[in-house]
Amino acid sequence: MLLEVSDLSVSYGEREIVRNVNVSLDEGEVLAIVGESGSGKTTVIRAILGCLPNEGRVSGGKILFEGKNLLGNIPAEWCRLCGTKATMVFQDSGSILDPIDRIGSQFIEYIREHSSLTKKEAAKAAEDMLRKMHLSNPENIMKSYPFELSGGMRQRVGVAMAMFFKPRLLLADEPTSALDVTTQAQVVKEMMEICQQDKTAIIIVTHNIGVAAYMSDKLIVMQAGEIVESGRTDEIIARPQSIYTKELLDAVPQVGGKSYVS
Amino acid sequence: MSADKETILTIEHVTKRFPVADKCMLTACDNVSLSLYEGETLGVVGESGCGKSTLVKLIMQLHTTTSGAICYRGEDLTRLTGERMRQSRRHIQMVFQDPSQAFNPKMKIKDILCEPLRNFNLIKDREAGKKAEELLRMVELPEEFVDRYPGNMSGGQRQRVGIARALALEPEILVCDEATSALDVSVQKKIIELLVRIQREKNLSMIFICHDLALVSQISHRIAVMYLGNIVEVLAGDVLSEAKHPYTKALLQAVFPVEKKEGTVVRPLEGEIPSPLDLPPGCPFQSRCPESMERCEREKPVIEELWPGHSAACHLLKL
Numbered sequence: 001m002l003l004e005v006s007d008l009s010v011s012y013g014e015r016e017i018v019r020n021v022n023v024s025l026d027e028g029e030v031l032a033i034v035g036e037s038g039s040g041k042t043t044v045i046r047a048i049l050g051c052l053p054n055e056g057r058v059s060g061g062k063i064l065f066e067g068k069n070l071l072g073n074i075p076a077e078w079c080r081l082c083g084t085k086a087t088m089v090f091q092d093s094g095s096i097l098d099p100i101d102r103i104g105s106q107f108i109e110y111i112r113e114h115s116s117l118t119k120k121e122a123a124k125a126a127e128d129m130l131r132k133m134h135l136s137n138p139e140n141i142m143k144s145y146p147f148e149l150s151g152g153m154r155q156r157v158g159v160a161m162a163m164f165f166k167p168r169l170l171l172a173d174e175p176t177s178a179l180d181v182t183t184q185a186q187v188v189k190e191m192m193e194i195c196q197q198d199k200t201a202i203i204i205v206t207h208n209i210g211v212a213a214y215m216s217d218k219l220i221v222m223q224a225g226e227i228v229e230s231g232r233t234d235e236i237i238a239r240p241q242s243i244y245t246k247e248l249l250d251a252v253p254q255v256g257g258k259s260y261v262s
Numbered sequence: 263m264s265a266d267k268e269t270i271l272t273i274e275h276v277t278k279r280f281p282v283a284d285k286c287m288l289t290a291c292d293n294v295s296l297s298l299y300e301g302e303t304l305g306v307v308g309e310s311g312c313g314k315s316t317l318v319k320l321i322m323q324l325h326t327t328t329s330g331a332i333c334y335r336g337e338d339l340t341r342l343t344g345e346r347m348r349q350s351r352r353h354i355q356m357v358f359q360d361p362s363q364a365f366n367p368k369m370k371i372k373d374i375l376c377e378p379l380r381n382f383n384l385i386k387d388r389e390a391g392k393k394a395e396e397l398l399r400m401v402e403l404p405e406e407f408v409d410r411y412p413g414n415m416s417g418g419q420r421q422r423v424g425i426a427r428a429l430a431l432e433p434e435i436l437v438c439d440e441a442t443s444a445l446d447v448s449v450q451k452k453i454i455e456l457l458v459r460i461q462r463e464k465n466l467s468m469i470f471i472c473h474d475l476a477l478v479s480q481i482s483h484r485i486a487v488m489y490l491g492n493i494v495e496v497l498a499g500d501v502l503s504e505a506k507h508p509y510t511k512a513l514l515q516a517v518f519p520v521e522k523k524e525g526t527v528v529r530p531l532e533g534e535i536p537s538p539l540d541l542p543p544g545c546p547f548q549s550r551c552p553e554s555m556e557r558c559e560r561e562k563p564v565i566e567e568l569w570p571g572h573s574a575a576c577h578l579l580k581l
Binding site: 037151153180181188189208209211213214237247248251252256257260 | 476517
């Protein structure tokens with residue numbers, strides 16, 4: 001078992017936001033967490049990577065990653081883990097990039113922070129990684145500032161950075177929610193392709209059930225800080241058990257679905 | 263189907279160009295022609311940057327057109343000025359994408375809802391509370407909300423207030439610009455049901471701008487697909503899956519279906535939408551079209567009717 005989260009509870013100040021969450025993930029497995037805004041999806045994955053916002057803290061449970069309880073980590077241990085073995089892709093990769101620094105220099109800085117490559121080697125490796133994400137003209141991208149790239153390109157740069165060290169676990173927080181359908185399809189496919197090559201396990205948080213169904217082996221449905229249903233993705237979608245899951249699936253618009261107006 | 267209905271709004275050869283740096287021109291809408299029938303929902307889809315929102319702003323008279331006419335019941339809105347233009351705004355109202363930014367946070371709901379009526383001197387101050395309650399009932403919100411502030415409401419509730427405000431003047435046309443994109447699917451479903459109900463009751467015409475193809479196909483009578491400022495295909499909502507234009511087909515293939523059916527493949531469209539600044543001659547879609555031919559580079563296809571109710575702009579369809 002790569003990751004085992006048991007009875008996780010997270011509180012912001014006095015309020016308990018997430019209760020009794022259990023997650024288990026094997027190497028190379030893809031888990032999707034779906035639910036509405038405010039259901040605690042993002043809080044769960046942030047807790048796993050130890051990056052809860054100021055007020056937030058884990059108030060109960062265990063997070064075992066490769067058999068080690070992450071909750072006992074000291075800051076130096078988090079530094080060794082995050083960015084190499086476990087990484088994260090955010091909803092808007094533009095906001096993790098420094099707006100007044102070129103993509104190349106940020107990518108190189110990130111690589112050199114975690115390895116002993118020289119600047120030249122790092123630059124070449126970064127370009128190769130961008131090429132792997134099917135970004136045309138990586139040399140130009142390395143020279144660009146974040147604002148010069150489109151949202152889809154920035155998102156791919158974010159995925160390229162997150163996948164650079166072939167992490168064991170990739171956490172993706174709404175990675176395609178801000179993108180158009182066409183760009184979303186590209187990013188999802190490229191993310192899956194690279195993760196399958198490297199046998200990276202993914203936890204993807206999304207409110208797009210279509211994307212969740214396409215990517216994941218396992219599915220967790222959350223509502224108001226608790227898991228209402230979890231299991232194999234195809235089974236839940238074919239035979240949802242809880243009323244909430246049924247309502248959620250029913251509300252997703254579908255091409256060729258029932259028309260409201262005719 | 264729509265032939266026997268009365269046309270309420272016609273957009274005729276509307277072009278909008280914005281001047282940008284270095285004396286370049288950005289063409290946001292290029293020779294767009296569309297008509298809206300009474301009681302109908304017209305969906306407009308396309309990727310970001312395709313000119314959907316510019317089109318809306320032209321209809322709302324928030325931008326002036328570079329050329330072309332927008333006629334509401336035969337009257338060209340683009341030629342109106344001053345008080346006549348102000349009066350014309352009563353007939354076309356808008357619901358915005360982000361309900362948390364569409365209101366003045368320091369105004370109570372009752373003042374928000376009655377402001378449009380006050381602008382046109384249609385209401386006396388002592389009637390305001392009652393009118394606001396009536397509007398809230400229409401969008402299925404409790405009457406007590408009249409004294410709330412927008413900050414104390416959820417996104418879905420705020421969007422209902424947005425709809426109530428847009429309908430306060432009893433417009434004939436409601437323009438929704440990504441009105442449900444910021445909401446969760448279950449909330450979105452309720453808002454859509456509300457809009458459809460109100461449309462039936464009031465015989466309202468709607469223009470529904472959206473990037474979610476599935477949603478648009480379920481709520482529109484007709485759909486217009488835009489690409490780089492051009493309308494590339496217009497077809498009935500329930501036959502979206504039978505689209506003919508390569509761009510519409512590509513958009514459909516990029517949607518992830520919830521239930522994996524046999525034979526459905528998600529195929530992303532390669533490349534990015536080109537810059538609208540220096541467009542090559544010929545078809546705007548040529549750079550990403552899988553079936554592009556030599557003629558597409560030379561000649562821009564005009565939108566033509568394939569059969570009643572379905573038009574597309576593509577050379578391939580005329581072979």
